[in-house]
Amino acid sequence: MFDHFDTDADAILEEQIRICEIAAPTGQESARGAYVAEALVSLGLDVHQDQVGNVIAEHALGAGHPIVLSAHLDTVFGPEQSVRVARPGEGNPYRAGEPVPADEYHAPGISDAAAGLVAMLSIARTLQRTPQASHVIYVATVGEEGRGDLRGARHFFESDLGRSARAFITIDHSDPAAIVNSGIGSRRYNVQYRSGGGHSWAHFGRYNPAFALAAAADRLADIRVPRSPRTSYNVGVVQGGETVNAIPALAQMDIDLRSESPGQLDSLDEDVREIIERGHKRELGRRSGGALDPIVNRIGERPGGVTPADSPLVLAGRRALEAEELKPRLIAASTDANAAIAAGVPAVAMSWGGRSDNQHSVREWFDPTDRSRSLRVITRMLLDLAQT
Ligand SMILES: [Zn+2]
Numbered sequence: 001m002f003d004h005f006d007t008d009a010d011a012i013l014e015e016q017i018r019i020c021e022i023a024a025p026t027g028q029e030s031a032r033g034a035y036v037a038e039a040l041v042s043l044g045l046d047v048h049q050d051q052v053g054n055v056i057a058e059h060a061l062g063a064g065h066p067i068v069l070s071a072h073l074d075t076v077f078g079p080e081q082s083v084r085v086a087r088p089g090e091g092n093p094y095r096a097g098e099p100v101p102a103d104e105y106h107a108p109g110i111s112d113a114a115a116g117l118v119a120m121l122s123i124a125r126t127l128q129r130t131p132q133a134s135h136v137i138y139v140a141t142v143g144e145e146g147r148g149d150l151r152g153a154r155h156f157f158e159s160d161l162g163r164s165a166r167a168f169i170t171i172d173h174s175d176p177a178a179i180v181n182s183g184i185g186s187r188r189y190n191v192q193y194r195s196g197g198g199h200s201w202a203h204f205g206r207y208n209p210a211f212a213l214a215a216a217a218d219r220l221a222d223i224r225v226p227r228s229p230r231t232s233y234n235v236g237v238v239q240g241g242e243t244v245n246a247i248p249a250l251a252q253m254d255i256d257l258r259s260e261s262p263g264q265l266d267s268l269d270e271d272v273r274e275i276i277e278r279g280h281k282r283e284l285g286r287r288s289g290g291a292l293d294p295i296v297n298r299i300g301e302r303p304g305g306v307t308p309a310d311s312p313l314v315l316a317g318r319r320a321l322e323a324e325e326l327k328p329r330l331i332a333a334s335t336d337a338n339a340a341i342a343a344g345v346p347a348v349a350m351s352w353g354g355r356s357d358n359q360h361s362v363r364e365w366f367d368p369t370d371r372s373r374s375l376r377v378i379t380r381m382l383l384d385l386a387q388t
Contacts, residue, residue, distance in 0.1 A: 005372035017085045020114035026148040029073040036140045052155045055140040065166040066137040071116030072144035075109035103367045111366045112359040115352035116171035132386035153336035157343035167313045168340035168347035174356045177326040179317040180349035183338030185304020186258040194292035197249040206290030209251035216279025229261035303342035313346040320380035
């Protein structure tokens with residue numbers, strides 16, 4: 001039955017291109033969702049879309065505690081971005097017209113996650129021919145990327161169906177030998193220092209939000225974080241002020257905090273909140289008048305967590321990779337699996353296979369060579385898990 005992945009390789013590639021060319025910015029996934037829903041209906045599955053737009057395909061005679069196979073619908077690109085796929089030999093519009101190399105397909109989103117979605121559909125078609133099929137359901141999620149903040153996966157794991165799942169596999173990375181069993185948690189804040197403003201000369205000496213922000217940012221830069229568990233912070237956006245000769249009414253920055261360890265993320269979070277307050281106090285201590293309290297808005301939160309290396313799901317992944325002569329590696333990433341792990345459902349992210357790179361940029365490309373091996377890996381995992 002695994003032969004289908006090779007004999008259907010051209011059809012799989014054409015479907016991947018079709019999916020890629022249906023634009024699906026985060027929050028605007030409905031056209032692509034409709035395509036995926038129709039493909040799953042044609043397999044005889046019971047398909048519906050939930051309130052947020054996730055496409056969910058179940059069996060009429062499904063078993064309890066399903067195994068969930070998933071991929072996300074959305075891409076990081078806006079609606080203005082062309083998503084036409086450039087084929088081998090064609091002039092590449094994403095690289096100043098230079099010819100696309102043999103076997104490569106170039107387009108924003110061609111791998112992340114058109115390759116994940118087509119893998120899910122191809123595996124569903126193959127599994128439907130087996131008696132184990134009734135143990136597996138399929139979910140194409142909305143809002144995985146950036147601003148989406150795992151919106152679709154979170155919603156799914158708030159439902160009875162999601163919480164009843166015994167395992168969750170999302171197809172969402174490029175490394176054929178890797179199992180993502182560790183979800184990197186992240187928190188994002190928009191920090192606003194504010195004042196009543198004023199003239200740079202006439203009101204000199206009043207609280208200046210730009211100095212408060214600078215004091216805080218400088219202290220942030222001094223935070224020491226462990227290499228393991230890997231932890232990071234970033235000031236990504238700094239904005240504010242009206243003109244050169246006015247005290248700014250507002251100075252703001254967006255901060256991104258990440259860690260492989262939920263405990264580390266909590267302690268980094270505490271340090272950062274204290275530093276934000278200290279930046280304010282520092283400036284208060286230097287000036288008189290004009291200050292307003294800083295505002296901290298949370299603009300993102302992804303729960304972190306780990307599916308243990310000795311869990312049945314990770315062990316099934318290892319066996320499947322070894323059966324395909326790949327040496328398993330456990331790695332950390334931030335995917336829909338984070339939301340599953342936070343809900344207590346064992347979860348991993350597996351590879352869409354082939355070769356690919358430059359995800360989240362317009363120079364993204366995909367080469368389907370050996371893709372079938374990664375599709376077999378995931379199918380083996382599902383068959384293995386369905387038996388237990
Ligand atoms: Zn992705």
